[in-house]
Amino acid sequence: MTVEESKTATKSARKPLRVLHITFNMGIGGTEQVIRQLVQGMTSEGVKSEILCIDGHIGPIGEALQQSGVPVHKLARKQGFDWSLIKAIRKRLREGRFDVVHCHQYTPWMYGWLAALPTRTKVVFTEHGRFYPDRYRYKAMLINPVMALFTPSIVAISEATKDALVKYEFIPRHKIQVIYNGIAPLVRDNDEAQKVRDSLGIPRDAFVVGTVSRLDPVKNQVMMLRAFKQFSEKQPDSYLLMVGDGPDKAKLVSLAEEYGISARVIFTGFINSPVHYLAAMDVFLLSSHTEGTSMTLLEAMSLEVPAVATRVGGNPEIIEDDVTGILVEPGMAHPFAEGIEQLHQNPTLKQSMGQAARLSFNTRFSAGSMVYQYSKIYSEPDPTPYLLHGSTDEIKNG
Structure with missing residues (x-):
């Protein structure tokens, strides 16, 4: 033998x-x-x-x-x-x-x-x-x-x-x-991502930011809505895609109406396999008060989607600020909106951050x-x- x-x-x-x-x-x-x-x-x-x-x-x-x-x-x-x-x-x-x-x-x-x-x-x-x-x-x-x-x-x-x-x-x-x-890394399918946009009535040239998360107070999507309101006032061609469900949903829907942005904030409800929804986003948003290691943040990174996230919990260990994404202090809507604006105004930066995020994912978070x-x-x-x-x-x- x-x-x-x-x-x-x-x-x-x-x-x-x-x-x-x-x-x-x-x-x-x-x-x-x-x-x-x-x-x-x-x-x-x-x-x-x-x-x-x-x-x-x-x-x-x-x-x-x-x-x-x-x-x-x-x-x-x-x-x-x-x-x-x-x-x-x-x-x-x-x-x-x-x-x-x-x-x-x-x-x-x-x-x-x-x-x-x-x-x-x-x-x-x-x-x-x-x-x-x-x-x-x-x-x-x-x-x-x-x-x-x-x-x-x-x-x-x-x-x-x-x-x-x-x-x-x-x-x-x-x-x-x-x-x-x-x-396991997600696989991007641009055709399927476009079908998601089309099914939601999002114009093809729109700038889409979004999140995949439980709609819960600890995730602080209230601040996310305030930040999107500020950003969308400058960029009316933008949409916010909120994938998920939870106890804050009714409150967030009401707040979007109060802010006058309900036509461009899309609540999809729970999606069992949201890979194509993530791929439909230009920027991933994470506004939590606290995080451990966000799985949806890792999924976004594997799809080369850069993130704007709060500097809490494990987020700074996952995101290298200004390299694989943008970190802002928690609860601060204006800097959060500015982070989105920075990526909107600089497509080359958005692309390079997405590529760096994918590389970091493959190296550290498989x-x-x-x-x-x-x-x-x-x-x-x-x-x-x-x-x-x-x-x-x-x-x-x-």
């Missing part, structure tokens, strides 16, 4: 790694997209993945994964602290004989960590973003350092998120690793890079002290 044949035989004989992802649900959002990329990206490596949603429903991304053969489970978390949820998660860990439980966001980490305590399952925690405004919780000061001590791998999706975990969650800095979100880094974490030995775990026989006997 050759060396290569020996390696192949060893790999095929090795027990497949089993990973359970715990999250709130698998609706539409950045966290859900990351989980999907991890599940699909590790299939070729022989990793067997399942997903557990703890908020009582699965959501469209989860349903799509179910249809492709990925087991997706749901549990209904009760109000208050739900001790029964810990028991149910522990039962799933033992029945599935999982090697790793990957907890996405803080609450799934807390429940997943407690459930895994008497098992041999390795705990991985990823913080995907922060609430706005961020705040201290005194209970975190007591609980989180203990949880962190006995969690082998803690991941933040940006340096800004890592700083927040240290400041607000009292997690030691040396325990936190940064892994940027990654996605799905392959993210999957590789997590696969290393999954396969590393668990240094958690043995005293926290039950014996292997206990798990096998359930």
Whole structure:
């Protein structure tokens, strides 16, 4: 047997790694997209993945994964602290004989960590973003350092998120690793993008700015509308394309009418696959109060669409100001409008920024890079002290 044949035989004989992802649900959002990329990206490596949603429903991304053969489970978390949820998660860990439980966001980490305590399952925690405004919780000061001590791998999706975990969650800095979100690059189809413009009644020579996002107060699309109003007063051939849905939609529609720009602000509602809508934009807008690693920003970069974004959270780590996009201070409508105007007035700059954004995406934010880094974490030995775990026989006997 050759060396290569020996390696192949060893790999095929090795027990497949089993990973359970715990999250709130698998609706539409950045966290859900990351989980999907991890599940699909590790299939070729022989990793067997399942997903557990703890908020009582699965959501469209989860349903799509179910249809492709990925087991997706749901549990209904009760109000208050739900001790029964810990028991149910522990039962799933033992029945599935999982090697790793990957907890996405803080609450799934807390429940997943407690459930895994008497098992041999390795705990991985990823913080995907922060609430706005961020705040201290005194209970975190007591609980989180203990949880962190006995969690082998803690991941933040940006340096800004890592700083927040240290400041607000009292997690030691040396325990936190940064892994940027990654996605598969989108493929531009200019003919399909033009069909989107035509279907929405946008003139072919119009300048289109837009966003793909949940319409939510934390995204601060109110400021985006104010900025577009200022920009469109100078450039009446412009359109704002708002792809998404959420609790702020009615407010934003009303505000567009109040500003007198409703004829040129298009609300599409939720679009399951918005690639051609993104490609129909000349400039991508991100006006959030806070961000981790925006998946739609990465998608825009992969399509060579430059962005005007607020200088918050992980955005400055993704966008190099005046190179791959334009950064402005949060909540400032006038500078935001000026950023749009700068790209409108200089098509050469807009093109060069788009090309630089695409290059940066390929170098730093590919799905392959993210999957590789997590696969290393999954396969590393668990240094958690043995005293926290039950014996292997206990798990096998359930």
